[in-house]
Amino acid sequence: MKEMEKTLFNTTKTILEGAAFAFAEPFEGGNEGGDAPRRLCASVGFEGPFSGVLTIVAHEELVRLIAANMLGTEESDPEVQKKSRDALGEVLNMICGNLLTEIAGAKPEFAINAPIELDYGEYQRMFSDHYKDLAYRTKLSVEGYETETALLISGG
Amino acid sequence: MAFNILVVDDSEVIRSIISRTINMSGVPVGEIYAAGNGEQALKVLGGNWIDLVLADINMPVMDGVAMIDKMHEDEVMSHIPIVVISTEGSASKMEKLRSKGMKAFVRKPFTPEAIRDVISNILGEWENDNEGNGEDAF
Numbered sequence: 001m002k003e004m005e006k007t008l009f010n011t012t013k014t015i016l017e018g019a020a021f022a023f024a025e026p027f028e029g030g031n032e033g034g035d036a037p038r039r040l041c042a043s044v045g046f047e048g049p050f051s052g053v054l055t056i057v058a059h060e061e062l063v064r065l066i067a068a069n070m071l072g073t074e075e076s077d078p079e080v081q082k083k084s085r086d087a088l089g090e091v092l093n094m095i096c097g098n099l100l101t102e103i104a105g106a107k108p109e110f111a112i113n114a115p116i117e118l119d120y121g122e123y124q125r126m127f128s129d130h131y132k133d134l135a136y137r138t139k140l141s142v143e144g145y146e147t148e149t150a151l152l153i154s155g156g
Numbered sequence: 157m158a159f160n161i162l163v164v165d166d167s168e169v170i171r172s173i174i175s176r177t178i179n180m181s182g183v184p185v186g187e188i189y190a191a192g193n194g195e196q197a198l199k200v201l202g203g204n205w206i207d208l209v210l211a212d213i214n215m216p217v218m219d220g221v222a223m224i225d226k227m228h229e230d231e232v233m234s235h236i237p238i239v240v241i242s243t244e245g246s247a248s249k250m251e252k253l254r255s256k257g258m259k260a261f262v263r264k265p266f267t268p269e270a271i272r273d274v275i276s277n278i279l280g281e282w283e284n285d286n287e288g289n290g291e292d293a294f
Contacts, residue, residue, distance in 0.1 A: 019265035070169050072176065083169050090167040093214065094264045097243020109246040112214045114166060 002136070004103075004151070009138040011099045012056075012149045016142055019094055020066040020087070027139035027146055041118040042089050043126070044096045048110030052153040054096045056088065057123060062145035063088045089115030095149060126152070158186035159279050160204065164197040164211040164220065165241070170264075174210055174241065174271060181272040183279055194223025201233055208279060210271075213242040213249075221253065228256040237278050241266060 013024040040063050043055040058066075067087035068075040092115050100110050118126070127135060127150070137150040163174045171190050178185055189204060191197035195218040197211065209227075213220035220240060227233040237259040244250070250261055260274045 015265055067169065071172055079172075083172070086167050087169045090169050093167075094243050097214075097245060097264065101245035106245050106247040109249050110244075112243065114214065114216045 004136045005138050007102050008099065008136055008149055008151055009140065011102055012095050012138065012140060012147075015091060015095045015098060016066070016140075016147075019070060019091060021069045022062070022066050022142050024140040024142045024147070027141045039120050040085065040088055041120055041123040042085070042092050042115050043118050043123075044089070044092050044115040045113040046096060046100060046110050048100070049104060049108045050153055052151060053126070054092060054099065055118070055123060055126065055150045055152075056092045056095070056147070057120070057149075058088065058142070058147045059145040060084070062142055062147065065143060066091060085117055089117070092149075099151070158184045159207040160186045160189065161275075162189045162191065162197060162200055162204075162206045162209045162211075164191045164194065164209065164215070164223065166192050166212065166215040168192075170212070170241075173268075177268040177271045178275060180268065181275055183272075183275050194218030194220060194226070197223055198226055198233075201227070201236070206236055208275065209236055209238045210241055210275075211238060213240060213244045221249070224253055224256050224258065239274055239278065241271070 016022045016024050038060050039057050040060050041055060041057045043053050045053050063084045064075050064080055067080045067084040068077065070087050071079060071083065073080060093112065096112055134153040135150060137148060140147045161178055163171050165171050175188050178188055189200045189206065191200050193215040211220045211223060220242065224238060227236065234257060238257050239260045239262060240253060240258050241262045241264060243264045245263065259278050262270050262274055
């Protein structure tokens with residue numbers, strides 16, 4: 001695993017465990033991601049000494065679990081369904097803020113945008129459209145669900 | 157004395173977590189107000205008595221830095237203690253916010269204990285200060 005991908009993996013793992021009590025380990029293959037329609041994707045852009053986008057893709061059942069854990073309630077709680085996507089965006093936001101500090105240190109200032117939801121097609125297009133940018137990806141098995149975070153660095 | 161607290165974050169999940177933590181903190185709480193961005197927060201601040209603001213930085217419409225700037229310019233709002241709860245890690249940005257009234261910073265992800273301790277410390281100091289026992293909390 002390259003150094004940047006290791007940092008991406010470790011930061012994602014730390015945030016998922018610390019914020020959502022969802023335990024992560026390296027993904028070792030299999031078909032745990034589920035069909036594309038059951039995957040939820042989010043992205044967050046940032047600007048600063050370098051700019052880019054961070055994305056996450058996770059199975060919707062995992063996202064529901066994350067939301068339930070963050071809210072301290074059961075997955076069957078209607079609030080969980082309502083706030084699942086918000087929870088995924090917030091987890092991504094936390095990964096982004098902490099990742100930028102890991103990469104660039106505490107001195108530089110970054111502006112981090114609000115997270116946005118993507119459909120899986122948009123997510124895949126993002127990588128083909130930005131093939132010339134630096135891209136790093138890491139796959140994790142989070143509570144048994146395949147999860148991917150990816151960092152695109154586009155300038156700066 | 158019960159304190160009114162304003163929670164400013166664009167994430168409903170984070171607002172729920174912080175509100176729940178405040179309710180469990182043991183701090184005497186009157187009302188917990190919520191706002192999804194700085195602009196909404198300023199409206200709440202303009203119409204209600206607020207003792208403490210807990211605010212994120214990165215929010216749409218008006219971010220936390222712009223909100224703190226506006227509060228800093230206002231004679232009444234500039235005295236309200238602000239705790240920033242954010243993923244932001246920039247030391248220089250935090251230093252600027254400190255000069256404009258930020259009393260504490262909690263980095264996301266946070267533990268409920270971290271929020272509870274910060275609230276208790278700030279509101280405890282505020283209470284002592286108003287009883288004439290404080291040093292120079294505000």
